[in-house]
Amino acid sequence: MENCMDVMHLIGVYTKTIMKSWFQYKVDAVLRSLAVFLRESTGIIVVYFTLLKFDTLNGWNVYEMLFLFSLLFVTYGILILFFTGLRDFGHTVRSGGFDRFILRPRGLLFQIIFVNADWFAAIGHGGLGITLFLVSAAKVGIVWSFDKVVYYLLAIFGGVLIQGAVFLFLATLNIYLLETGSLKELFYWNARKFAGYPVSIFHRAIQIGMIYIVPFAFVNYFPAQFLLRKEDMAAYPELFLYLTPVLGIVLYLLAYLFWRYSLKFYKSSGN
Template identity: 60%
Template sequence: MEWLSLFKHYSVLTIKERFQYKLNAILVSLAVFLREGATIAVIYFMLLRFGSINGWEMYELLFLYSYIFFTYGLFILFFTGLRDFEGLVRIGSFDRYLLRPRGLIFQIIVAKVDWFAAIGHGSLGLLLFLYSAFQVNVSWSAINITYCALAIIGGVLIQAAIFLLMASLSFTFISVSNLRQILYWNTRKFAGYPISIFHASIKILLIYIVPFAFVNYFPSQFLLHKTDMAEFPALYMYIAPAVGFALFGLAMLYWRYSLQFYKSTGN
């Protein structure tokens, strides 16, 4: 249980660091919460006027969206270090990690546990999820609950795998922020809506290249059974939780392989 006490220790450190400026810490959480809430407000207002989008009604869309926030909230709690990894390589402080007697991924995870941002994102995701989960037409049987929990873990791991891949690439390219902007942040903008409304090329992008569809669309379909699922293989709903585990495993292998190319940029 030594890793747990280290995790706790680092968490306390980052929280203390943030609480140096109390007002600021609270304002940052509030700002993150509102920023993500703005997207929801826009969808809410749109559907208030238009009723539904491609057969998806208000609560179903909110349910779909809540996966994005909830998984991202969990993701930044554990993987902020991975998201900001490029900076570590650029200023050379990754060298310090290499010298310490603990696993690298473990250190990257615990050194930057971001509770405040996680609360901003996660609480919105959780509120939205709980709010919509009982409004949509889903019977919360033991199977559905288990599926849902696994799908959320899978969704976190898919995003972790994308960022781990970026981190691995930063050994060889150093600057990956542009790539990340296009691959992750832009793709995420599509993912809030049912992917069936998009052009075929975007569907391919969201299913096979940056598989956000497995974070929220297919898991939601497993529970909601909307008619627009007909155009995708039904298998995708069942394997959705496993995709994250598989991708993260692959990304780990690539990370191990890439580590040997690491050259310090520090001086």
């Protein structure tokens, strides 16, 4: 109990110092969050006006597409509050910051996760996700029962963990390679671009990648399918609709085991 209080207190101290450092220039903080929001919105606006010219995309209308996007942005907004340290892990290793964490009497992953949080990205992405949800949720015909609300929350939880597992896996590769920026670009950011659209519209190879390799389809496509029940779901097993939370936990545990195994190969910076 005392240990738990101590951990909560430490998280509180970290959060307070993070907020202080991110928001020391308040106008700049608002503008930077707005900049992230607008940057991400641009892509959505292009998609929105493009889709207005067509009726549907493989059976998905424009609001259903926005709902798909909303899951992507909401999960990323939450993800980045907890996994900024893993996103920036390459820099942390190269700057010697990881050595600092190693030499402190606290859990390594705990420090990496709680010592930093990109609030601008969280507000920008999360804000856009919520906006898209508010715009689309009422127009896609979902009847929000208790079960569906619970499912939605579990899907968000699973979606965050799936992306967290990808971040953790890529961060762990830094221990071996020191720099994994291009791998992150390839396996996370490029995969995420595909994830804005229904996975069913893509070539089989891309579908396999999105389902079995970097499973972004479970972050937004299958959860959206559970709520919307579109016809293109017929191409996939029904089980996929329920896998997101389980897959999130399993993938995160696997990534964590890989992390633990790899730590013994870590060579201090400067060597």
